[in-house]
Amino acid sequence: MAGQIIIPVLLLLATGGVTIQAQGPLYPFQNVGTTSPRDDDGSSPRITLQESFNFFGQNYSQIFLNNNGDLTFDAPWSSYIPEQFPRHGGRDIIAPFWVDLDNTLNGDIRYIQHSSGPVLQQVSDDINAYFPALSFHANWVFIATWHEVPYIGESGTETTFQVVLTTDGQFSFVLMNYGSIAPTSRPVQAGYDTADSSHHFSIPGSMTNNAVGSNSFFSLHSNVNVPGRWVFRVDQGSTGYTFNDPCEELHCTEYERCGERDGVYGCFCDEDHHRPNNESYDSNITCSSSSGIMSISRCQLFEAGFHSSALHLQDESCNGTIQDGRLVFHFDNDNHLCGTTLRSNGTHFLYENTIHGDVDTHGVLISRQRTINLRFCCVYPLEQALSMSVGISPMESIVDKKLPFGTGSYRLKMTPYEDEDFLTSFSTNAIIGLEINKVLFVEVKTEGVDEDQLSTILESCWATPVNDADHPVRWDLIDSQCPNPADGTVEVIKNGVSTAARFSFKMFTFTNHTEIYLHCNVHLCLLENNNCTADCSPGHQNRRRRDVSYHDSGSLSLGPLVLGEQQTNGELIYRNGASDHLTSIVTLIVSLLMTRIWAN
Structure with a gap:
């Protein structure tokens, strides 16, 4: 009826006493007008327009209706392979649905011109x-309709669409209306383009799989709020209808498709795309030192009712970024904490944060849920035994530990030094010779953790004559974080104050043995609200112990050093105190048999 916008419902219009049916946003077309010849890649004869039509400054009095879904003004056009707009092709073209169609067996391509009557009035009211x-008061309307025309060589793909040209002598408009669009793997271009492409528009979804099928962007969306209808002003001086394509801004990946849900555009998962771990939105967590990265599937999130732009970490200023179809959040300790907390639960220390957002039922979020909360954390086990083969480096032993998925990792390194300033490490790859009674300086350092929050503690270090940490014959160097009072050569230089712990002792050898093996238990301590250093003054030696479980096992070795001349004096261990005595050489194999991480 006049004065009403056509919406996607069934309308009955009467013209010339004949009842004519319109489908959705399409204007009446059945049983009226002229049928274009049945000819694959063919065109209509030259159609003389009843009124001159201005297309961006060019006035045309003729038009050609091409069977492959487009209109041209200068000549018929048989092109069946669509080209993306702007094409800079030297030809004005209006393309409601440019694709390889075939009307030789099924379907009709009809056209009609109106200069009076209810259709003319309906178009005027709509504009x-x-x-x-x-x-606007239309004095002429041209309507061309492709009714149930299939794609070439694809039975059962009948597709219906329509293009409308109208003018009042001053303003000119093009309307593109879409009915049932069958699926196909063929590309489709929809929109318009001038000869020099100074004016052009491509309907969102063109040349993608979003153009066709039951989820066709052309049919489900609009630039005038009438699903399936797209309207453009195209007269001289006009720049066409301004439409910011939300799909172009979203950059949906090849396994996503752009669509709209409750008024919000987003990327849905492609129908053929596997949805792993749908309940957790295919979450992926990567942890390194005091930083963490969590990513989730954008399309799974959108399908669940949440738009990626509405989510953030505990600090609301920390929003995610889209990378290859995933919403990625990260935090670190370098001015990007984002509300991350560090805590210990007695068995692990954890960096924790939460992805969440509040649902605004009148705004951006599209879910009926009140909130979404996705808690994630980087977990460092409180205790583990680390291992590495002997042959990495005789001077600097390094342990790299790859922790399970979603947990953190760090590295322990033990390095022997020649000097008390810890500037010169033993740097040769050959056999190392150490003099009996010579001071050996040792550093154990934890790398890959936050230096401001964690410290390294040498809980105990001891030596055995064989490569067995549990051997009954042993000599304690450090016990409960303090030097063994029975060995006056041991000095704990630094322990529990940073990620590097240091100690020294004078070299010795076990009686009747040519080698020694050094073992250390190492803990990590959370510095905040904890005293990570021991009081080693007489009567105050720290004896803190923890009942913890072991995970993994292994050894890490340094050396070797070869013993030359054996000395005996009846003691468990032997050190030569005479400065003028020929020095013995011993084998030093430093083993980090097990490493514990301890958080108070």
Whole structure:
């Protein structure tokens, strides 16, 4: 009826006493007008227009209706392979659905011109509803309809669409209306383009799989709020209808498709895309030192009812970024904490944060849920035994531990030094010779953790004559974080104050043995609200112990050093105190048999 916008419902219009049916946003077309010849890649004869039509400054009095879904003004066109707009092709073209179609067996391509009657009035009313400031009164309408025309060589793909040209002598408009669009793997271009492409528009979804099928962007969306209808002003001086393509801004990946849900555009998962771990939105967590990265599937999140732009970490200023179809959040300790907390639960220390957002039922979020909360954490086990083969480096032993998925990792390194300033490490790859009674300086360092939050503690170090940490014959160097009072050569230089712990002792050898093996238990301590250093003054030696479980096992070795001349004096261990005595050489194999991480 006049004065109403056509919406996607069934309408009955009467013209010339004949009842004519319109489908959705399409204007009446059945049983009226002229049928274009049945010819694959063919065109209509030259159609003389009843009124001159202005297309961006060019006035045309003729038009050609091409069977492959487009209109041209200068000549018929048989091109069946669509080209993306802008094409800079030297030809004005209006393409409601440019694709390889075949009307030789099924379907009709019809066209008709109106200069009076209810259709003319309906078009005028519609244009005025979309452009109320123009006071448009159409004096001519041209309608071309492809009714149930299939794609070439694809039975059962009948597709219906329509293009409308109208003018009042001053303003010119093109309307593109879409009915049932069958699926196909063929590319489709929809929109318009001028000869020099100074004016062009491509309907979102063109040349992608979003153009066709039951989820066709052309049919489900609109630039005038009438699903399946797209309207463009195309007269001289016009730049066409301004439409910011939300799909172009979203950059949906090849396994996503752009679509709209409850008024919000987003990327849905492609129908053929596997949805792993749908309940957790295919979450992926990577932890390194005091930083963490969590990513989730954008399309799974959108399908669950949440738009990626509405989510953030505990600090609301920390939003995610889209990378290859995933919403990625990260935090670190370098001015990007984002509300991350560090805590210990007695068995692990954890960096924790939460991805969440509040649902605004009148705004951006599209879920009926009140909130979404996705808690994630980087977990460092409180205790583990680390291992590495002997042959990495005789001077600097390094342990790299790859922790399970979603947990953190760090590295322990033990290095022997020649000097008390810890500047010169033993740097040769050959056999190392150490003099009996010579001071050996040892550093154990934890790398890959936050230096401001964690410290390394040497809980105990001891030596055995064989490569067995549990051997009954042993000599304690450090016990409960303090030097063994029975060995006056041991000095704990630094312990529990940073990620590097240091100690020294004078070299010795076990009686009747040519080698020694050094073992250390190492803990990590959370510095905040904890005293990570021991009081080693007489009567105050720290004896803190923890009942913890072991995970993994292994050894890490340094050396070797070869003993030359054996000395005996009846003691468990032997050190030569005479400065003028020929020095013995011993084998030093330093083993980090097990490493514990301890958080108070």
